[in-house]
Amino acid sequence: MxxxxxxxxxxxxxxxxxxxxxxxxxxxxxxxxxxxxxxxxxxxxxxxxxxxxxxxxxxxxxxxxxxxxxxxxxxxxxxxxxxxxxxxxxxxxxxxxxxxxxxxxxxxxxxxxxxxxxxxxxxxxxxxxxxIDGNVYRFISRLHGISTPIGTDAxxxxxxxxxxxxxxxxxxxxxxxxxxxxxSLQCRPQPDCAACPFAGDCEALRSGRVGLLPVRAPKPKPTDRWFLYFDLRWQQDGDTYGLLQRRTANDIWRGLFELPLLESDHRLTESELQAEADRFLADSFGLRHVAYTVGPERLHQLSHRTIHARFLSAELPHAPAVCPPQLQALTVAEMEKTPVPRLIDKHLHRL
Ligand code: SF4
Known part of the structure; x- marks a missing residue:
């Protein structure tokens, strides 16, 4: 047949x-x-x-x-x-x-x-x-015993x-x-070859290479990034407000919204973090001597990036007097409706 x-x-x-x-x-x-x-x-x-x-x-x-x-x-x-x-x-x-x-x-x-x-x-x-997707590569590479690394143009x-x-x-x-x-259903990573209609034609089964095919091209190691997010809240006219900004750079999450962000090129020690946070609050919002808490590091894995995120939370007595123009003050209900990356979404729903 x-x-x-x-x-x-x-x-x-x-x-x-x-x-x-x-x-x-x-x-x-x-x-x-x-x-x-x-x-x-x-x-x-x-x-x-x-x-x-x-x-x-x-x-x-x-x-x-x-x-x-x-x-x-x-x-x-x-x-x-x-x-x-x-x-x-x-x-x-x-x-x-x-x-x-x-x-x-x-x-x-x-x-x-x-x-x-x-x-x-x-x-x-x-x-x-x-x-031709990953499942097709797996099936066809096994059936024909092809060991060309998949994911390549060749x-x-x-x-x-x-x-x-x-x-x-x-x-x-x-x-x-x-x-x-x-x-996806029959020639799975761990297949039941006894139930396969192609068992008699399968080169990988014949040569004992089912577990070795397909051959994958090595993946580049993800790079690390360190984010400190500022979740600033205050009460106004009976509502709780917070700040979000849109990511516009040609980078991850472009077009989505996030909390005010301070990115560093390494993991900050606790004393560095406090000094950087104080400076950011003063420079960006004119806020000094603000009481805040900083949560533990959360890891967020993207395909080519590992995000190490920490969230600083502060309750302000009123809206910040100074505010960078890209930031928007939104009620909690408005924040809920705004498109955000999953990392931010998890944080907002956790509160
Ligand atoms: S015999 Fe096994 S490895 Fe070969 S095509 Fe069938 S399910 Fe895949």
Whole structure:
């Protein structure tokens, strides 16, 4: 039996039922692919429904404010993906709302890589472009005994050329869905090879290399950053107020809001921290002799950064007389509705 027939027979019995499968709306397929880059299917399903409900069409998404989009995305991390999604929706809306319908045109959208372009092209337009993600790399590298390090351009080209020979040109959508599900459900990191329809063809199983494939390119070590956040609060007109600022630099969390921040290039000792905090409060807010507490260090891991964060909390008698212009005074209820990184969100909900 041909590879695609065997794969699709497995899919008929074991494939997932998902709300974005079996549809041909490129916008909704695109949403699912971008969300699923960030999260497991169970959690991604909730986010997908929330987005589809809030923005049923690409023009609805384009008309939303960036804050609305980031707020809905909150909790998924990698906020640049939400910004790219929004930016791409605006581009599409600006061209009359017609979603691009070739692989090459889809690939030009901000935030869309080869995997996502292949998924949209095959699911929405039935174009024969194979999807290649981590699960597919695992399955195909084991089946064919390929030891090229994955995640490299050379590996992508090698796997794509191989899959282009295998893809079912009549039903590329079904072939790709089956390939994705097979990689994630059957050829898992610890697979049950006895139950695999490809056991007789599998090079890794034959040569005892199931646990050794795929080969991964070494990851760069994350760099450390040290953040001291200032959570300043005061009462005014019966409400509790605090300060947030928007991150605008081309850096992590761009577009999101955070508490006033003092970043240092090393871990501060307790006496350094106190001196730096006193100086920051005086220079930025004209505050002297303020009573505050500083919580323990919290580690927050991003893909390329390890954030070492501490939170300084102070109750002020009134609003600071001096305040840098980028800071906004907001009520606690307003802060709750503002898009913030998960690290800040955890702190605010902890209070
Ligand atoms: S035999 Fe095992 S390693 Fe090979 S494709 Fe099947 S599940 Fe994966």
């Amino acid at each position: 041909a590879f695609s027939q065997k794969l699709e027979a497995w899919y008929t019995d074991h494939g997932r039922t998902l709300p974005w499968r079996g549809i041909d709306d490129p916008y909704r397929i695109w949403l699912s692919e971008i969300i699923l880059q960030q999260t497991r299917i169970e959690q991604g399903r909730d986010y997908w429904f929330r987005f589809v409900e809030a923005f049923p069409t690409v023009t609805d998404l384009a008309a939303a404010s960036e804050e609305q989009v980031l707020r809905l995305w909150q909790g998924l991390g990698y906020y640049s993906r939400a910004r790219n999604l929004h930016c791409a929706a605006r581009l599409i809306a600006g061209q009359g709302g017609r979603f691009p319908n070739t692989y090459e045109e889809i690939l030009k959208l901000p935030g869309v890589g080869r995997y996502t372009a292949a998924a949209i092209a095959s699911f929405a337009f039935r174009l024969p472009h194979p999807v 590996a992508y080209r090698e796997f794509e050329a191989l899959l282009l020979r295998l893809i079912d040109p009549q039903r590329p959508d079904r072939f790709n869905a089956a390939l994705m599900d097979f990689g």
